[in-house]
Amino acid sequence: MKPLHLIPDDVNIPFLKFRKIFYIVSMALVLASAALFATKGLNFGIDFRGGILVEIKTEGPADISGLRDKLGSLGLGDVSIQEFGAADDVLIQLQRQDGDEKAQMAALAKVTEALGENVTIRRSELVGPKVGDELKEAGFYSVVISLLLIMIYIWFRFEWQFAVASVVALLHDVVITVGFFVITGVQFDLATLAAVLTVAGYSINDTVVVFDRIREYLRKFRKMEIPDLLDLSINSTLSRTTMTSFTTLLALIALFAFGGEAIRGFTMALIFGIVIGTYSSICVASPLLIVLRLKRKIPEAEEGQEAKA
Amino acid sequence: MLYFTKWKAALVLLVCALGVIYAAPNFLPSGTFPTEASYLPGKQINLGLDLRGGSHMLLEVDTDSVLRERYDALADTIRTDLRQEQIRNRPREATANGAEITILKPEDVEKAREIARAAEPNTELSGEGNNIHVTYNAVARKELIDRAIAQSLEVVRRRVDELGTTEPSIQRQGENRIVVQVPGLDDPSRLRAILGRTAKMNFHLVNNEKTAAEARATGLPPGTMILPAADASDKAAGIREYLIDRRIVVSGDNLVDSQPTFSDGRPVVSFRFDAAGGARFGDVTSKNAGRGLAIVLDGEVISAPRINEPILGGNGIITGQFSVQEANDLSLLLRAGALPAPMQILEERSVGPGLGQDSVEAGEIAAVLGLVFVIAFMVISYGRFGIYADIALMMNLILVLAVMSVLQATLTLPGIAGIVLTVGMAVDANVLIFERIREERRNGRTIINSIDAGYRSAMSTILDANITTLIAALVLFSFGSGPIKGFAVTLAIGIITSMFSAIWLTRLMISVWVKRSRPTELVL
Numbered sequence: 001m002k003p004l005h006l007i008p009d010d011v012n013i014p015f016l017k018f019r020k021i022f023y024i025v026s027m028a029l030v031l032a033s034a035a036l037f038a039t040k041g042l043n044f045g046i047d048f049r050g051g052i053l054v055e056i057k058t059e060g061p062a063d064i065s066g067l068r069d070k071l072g073s074l075g076l077g078d079v080s081i082q083e084f085g086a087a088d089d090v091l092i093q094l095q096r097q098d099g100d101e102k103a104q105m106a107a108l109a110k111v112t113e114a115l116g117e118n119v120t121i122r123r124s125e126l127v128g129p130k131v132g133d134e135l136k137e138a139g140f141y142s143v144v145i146s147l148l149l150i151m152i153y154i155w156f157r158f159e160w161q162f163a164v165a166s167v168v169a170l171l172h173d174v175v176i177t178v179g180f181f182v183i184t185g186v187q188f189d190l191a192t193l194a195a196v197l198t199v200a201g202y203s204i205n206d207t208v209v210v211f212d213r214i215r216e217y218l219r220k221f222r223k224m225e226i227p228d229l230l231d232l233s234i235n236s237t238l239s240r241t242t243m244t245s246f247t248t249l250l251a252l253i254a255l256f257a258f259g260g261e262a263i264r265g266f267t268m269a270l271i272f273g274i275v276i277g278t279y280s281s282i283c284v285a286s287p288l289l290i291v292l293r294l295k296r297k298i299p300e301a302e303e304g305q306e307a308k309a
Numbered sequence: 310m311l312y313f314t315k316w317k318a319a320l321v322l323l324v325c326a327l328g329v330i331y332a333a334p335n336f337l338p339s340g341t342f343p344t345e346a347s348y349l350p351g352k353q354i355n356l357g358l359d360l361r362g363g364s365h366m367l368l369e370v371d372t373d374s375v376l377r378e379r380y381d382a383l384a385d386t387i388r389t390d391l392r393q394e395q396i397r398n399r400p401r402e403a404t405a406n407g408a409e410i411t412i413l414k415p416e417d418v419e420k421a422r423e424i425a426r427a428a429e430p431n432t433e434l435s436g437e438g439n440n441i442h443v444t445y446n447a448v449a450r451k452e453l454i455d456r457a458i459a460q461s462l463e464v465v466r467r468r469v470d471e472l473g474t475t476e477p478s479i480q481r482q483g484e485n486r487i488v489v490q491v492p493g494l495d496d497p498s499r500l501r502a503i504l505g506r507t508a509k510m511n512f513h514l515v516n517n518e519k520t521a522a523e524a525r526a527t528g529l530p531p532g533t534m535i536l537p538a539a540d541a542s543d544k545a546a547g548i549r550e551y552l553i554d555r556r557i558v559v560s561g562d563n564l565v566d567s568q569p570t571f572s573d574g575r576p577v578v579s580f581r582f583d584a585a586g587g588a589r590f591g592d593v594t595s596k597n598a599g600r601g602l603a604i605v606l607d608g609e610v611i612s613a614p615r616i617n618e619p620i621l622g623g624n625g626i627i628t629g630q631f632s633v634q635e636a637n638d639l640s641l642l643l644r645a646g647a648l649p650a651p652m653q654i655l656e657e658r659s660v661g662p663g664l665g666q667d668s669v670e671a672g673e674i675a676a677v678l679g680l681v682f683v684i685a686f687m688v689i690s691y692g693r694f695g696i697y698a699d700i701a702l703m704m705n706l707i708l709v710l711a712v713m714s715v716l717q718a719t720l721t722l723p724g725i726a727g728i729v730l731t732v733g734m735a736v737d738a739n740v741l742i743f744e745r746i747r748e749e750r751r752n753g754r755t756i757i758n759s760i761d762a763g764y765r766s767a768m769s770t771i772l773d774a775n776i777t778t779l780i781a782a783l784v785l786f787s788f789g790s791g792p793i794k795g796f797a798v799t800l801a802i803g804i805i806t807s808m809f810s811a812i813w814l815t816r817l818m819i820s821v822w823v824k825r826s827r828p829t830e831l832v833l
Contacts, residue, residue, distance in 0.1 A: 100653070102653060122664040125657065157773055244740050247737075248733030254678035254729065257675075
């Protein structure tokens with residue numbers, strides 16, 4: 001049996017020819033995401049906003065509107081009540097209460113009291129204002145620091161053009177993934193932030209593989225025009241890029257379908273991010289090298305070595 | 310260089326064998342192996358609270374109140390010394406920033422400063438004009454806070470131990486925080502209730518000149534204060550506040566035991582004083598028959614019985630409208646002792662045992678299915694080589710479990726997601742290598758040369774690609790909390806072990822196959 005080749009061996013897609021289209025599509029997506037982020041904003045979970053979350057299991061299908069009336073009348077501000085994966089599973093979220101941590105505690109006590117004895121509390125989370133602010137800060141720093149470290153690493157390993165292009169592609173992926181969160185309204189909490197950072201790592205990973213090949217071909221095909229060389233590099237790594245994305249997606253789809261409600265948002269973010277990351281490493285990162293005027297830079301010494309080899 | 314030296318092959322096999330041995334306890338009932346020695350296999354992976362159920366609480370000790378109390382006492386000491394030298398002065402409200410005293414006559418200031426400086430060691434003096442401002446120096450301040458935190462940790466530990474759960478973990482975090490983790494707790498509200506209270510109990514006499522309402526109307530008599538009534542029966546009788554003497558007649562520090570019990574069929578809390586406390590209690594109750602004795606807990610009067618007869622022997626009971634649970638909790642708090650400073654709960658995350666179990670099951674199903682998908686796909690795509698990659702993939706999972714067991718890392722729900730993600734990404738190295746081998750074959754190299762070149766030229770790519778993901782994982786680990794740390798851990802371990810299994814293990818298998826069957830055609 002001949003093994004399946006997802007991408008035919010003699011694939012030769014002129015990606016660079018379409019690069020204007022990719023730029024336009026990407027710019028549009030990035031700008032739309034940024035605009036959405038600025039206007040509608042992320043649906044921050046209690047990790048970052050502070051507040052209370054209670055997951056309950058009721059006997060028989062939950063009476064959502066009854067719960068809404070009961071908890072809405074407690075005077076605790078916005079109460080969000082939604083079914084969570086099953087008819088008898090309900091997620092209750094309260095906004096951060098005015099006042100200090102004591103006020104949060106009192107509100108949680110009121111909620112558990114109002115829920116009564118007939119429901120099982122499966123999970124309760126309370127994040128006070130102080131911790132919420134700290135988590136927000138830590139989250140921000142973790143994104144900035146990992147992006148910086150990745151950039152520094154790439155800069156060490158490649159020419160500066162590669163570093164800039166890969167970080168632009170990375171930011172592109174992160175911004176659009178955030179835009180995805182705004183559009184879908186999926187809650188943005190610590191887990192989804194972790195997903196975004198993983199997407200960052202993955203996106204770079206994908207880009208690095210293509211760049212590695214470009215670097216190799218730069219040495220190997222000295223006469224080839226840069227755009228042709230980029231196309232050749234993308235095409236010869238295309239099979240790997242799609243294979244890896246595909247296997248990762250397979251695993252993630254299993255996680256999405258069966259991993260339970262609690263990590264669904266997290267998995268969704270990863271799936272979306274990997275699709276975007278694959279697109280950007282093929283269609284954004286490499287073409288950007290032309291914009292950045294990548295040139296052959298062959299030091300004398302290296303040339304001598306190659307001649308000997 | 311496809312052929313392995315013997316010792317290299319042995320090393321690869323040894324790592325695999327160790328992985329299997331250290332991962333094995335996770336598939337056997339716990340306790341199968343003795344677990345005394347930390348380097349021997351036998352340990353199972355630590356499940357996080359989100360998977361085994363339990364409560365995580367982050368508490369903050371109000372260190373300002375510790376400092377405020379100390380500065381209050383320091384101001385008192387200085388004023389006593391000043392009075393002896395007949396220097397007239399006026400106290401100011403003590404804050405956490407220092408003790409402050411105003412000297413009334415300018416000519417006394419110089420002398421007063423000297424007295425203040427000599428009052429206690431490790432203090433620093435400042436203030437302008439008539440004001441003297443005394444603070445502890447940084448070392449003394451740190452010591453004060455450290456001692457308060459150490460005491461708080463001890464009290465918290467005693468309180469949590471009273472709940473009778475297994476392996477609670479209580480640790481200091483940062484300057485003034487305490488993390489409490491109690492696995493397998495059914496009802497976090499109980500933990501909340503006993504951790505949220507200072508449990509400072511003192512006995513005061515109820516003032517017999519005025520009622521609280523009269524005092525509110527006409528002014529407080531000197532040396533008294535008004536405290537709210539906490540008990541339901543008081544509230545029912547229309548008593549909302551008590552006017553009590555400021556002076557503490559017996560302090561809760563003198564308590565040695567407390568138990569919930571019943572009196573006239575109602576739950577009450579009994580207590581016992583040490584010798585000094587018992588003597589003072591006997592003395593007070595002898596001299597003040599007919600007056601009310603207020604039992605003040607955390608600034609509220611929980612009960613104020615009339616003293617009918619002297620209570621000698623140092624035993625007593627607190628009556629009130631307690632439920633059985635409340636009586637249990639109160640006696641627990643009194644037994645465990647008061648916190649040196651108030652504490653508040655900054656963050657709580659509790660997961661019931663049912664949800665934890667559900668999460669484990671969901672995670673297992675997802676991991677197995679993800680694995681099956683990927684395994685099947687690899688075989689379809691790469692045939693024989695796909696099978697080698699799949700064996701390496703399984704080995705990788707075993708290694709992840711083994712490393713986590715040895716390090717006693719905590720597996721959380723996002724951690725399971727990290728493992729599933731690793732399944733998808735671990736084959737990447739093999740994909741890179743195999744694709745490269747295909748290319749080399751197309752370029753007309755021999756089988757052995759292609760395989761060799763495939764491994765060699767994929768190497769730097771694999772390293773670059775994995776290191777960038779590793780950077781993201783490490784940053785996540787250092788910034789993330791609880792569950793997210795778990796994700797970072799499995800992702801990082803998975804990346805590192807996958808480099809071993811995907812590169813060395815597959816290479817060993819392929820080299821053995823090439824050596825044995827000397828293939829003339831490469832189906833890839």
